[in-house]
Amino acid sequence: MLAARETIGGRVHRTPTLTSASLAREVGVPVYLKAELLQRTGSFKPRGVLNKLASLTAEEKSRGVIGISAGNHAQALAYGAALEGVDALIVMWQGVSEQKLEATKAYGGTVDLEAPDPLTAFDRLHQLVAETGRTLVHGFDDPDVIAGHGTIALELEEDAPDANVIVVPAGGGGLVSGIAAATDARVVAVEPEGSRALHEGLRAGRPVTVSPTSIADGLSAPFAGENCIGVCLAWGVESVLVSEAEIEAGFRFLYGRAKLACEPAGAVGLAALLAGKVPLSGASAVAVVVSGGNVAAETAAAILAGR
Secondary structure (H helix, E strand, O other): OHHHHHHHOOOOOOOOEEEOHHHHHHHOOOEEEEEHHHOHHHEOOHHHHHHHHHHOOHHHHHOOEEEEOOOHHHHHHHHHHHHHOOOEEEEEEOOOOHHHHHHHHHOOOEEEEEEOOHHHHHHHHHHHHHHHOOEEOOOOOOHHHHHHHOHHHHHHHHHOOOOOEEEEEOOOOHHHHHHHHOOOOEEEEEEEOOOOHHHHHHHHOOOOOOOOOOOOHHHOOOOOOHHHHHHHHHOOOEEEEEOHHHHHHHHHHHHHOOOOOOOHHHHHHHHHHHOOOOOOOOOOOEEEEEOEOOOOHHHHHHHHOOO
């Protein structure tokens, strides 16, 4: 993780770690909010992408890169590839967020939308890798990507040294496994009840295919990474699930009380904390990663209005 921080230093924001007195009163211990929604491209994803791109050879870059994503990794890969002067192709699928799709194109990525859903999108990815010879930059199951994301934990150790519990949104598992590998704190992974790839993977000890359905589209991985599961099991990561109503409550709290314009995926950690699903016995302070802020205006408005 230290090497990753050196590699990406100066190319990503050191995002603020905020305190919340109202949250502290709510849960009974000090609470920090790691505002990764203020990261470049609006999520934590550039940390892993830039660390991975830095590891590629000139020949690998010359073939172009390819990735797959519901949106946040797509934007980060398009952005990072443009910085490196590398051509990027991103596999998405029909029905992804229009806001994230358009942002990916605006950053310079070419998007393939042939797949109807997340699971078949991975089949499409493998097909395109074979056909084009592009270098895969995986969104979560890659050691360099995981290490890049782990730099968040290094910042938390410096900015919130009393936090011995870190609550992290989870999809494919790249963020939570990176943080777990870089800290001695207890790490709690939070997923929507309808999008529980890591939860099922931890139970089985291997990747398990799920059919993700949640307003938290940024956590819609159809399986968790094998490397991610292995790290989470080795470091004793805890897993909890939150309902759609709890996600919306966390979203409204972050908007209304913390003034953080997050996306639903970025609110799941706080949702779990507010719902009392994170055991706080022995906790001196809690850090919650607010992982992203890429949300369509109409989605945010509907949640805030309680629709």
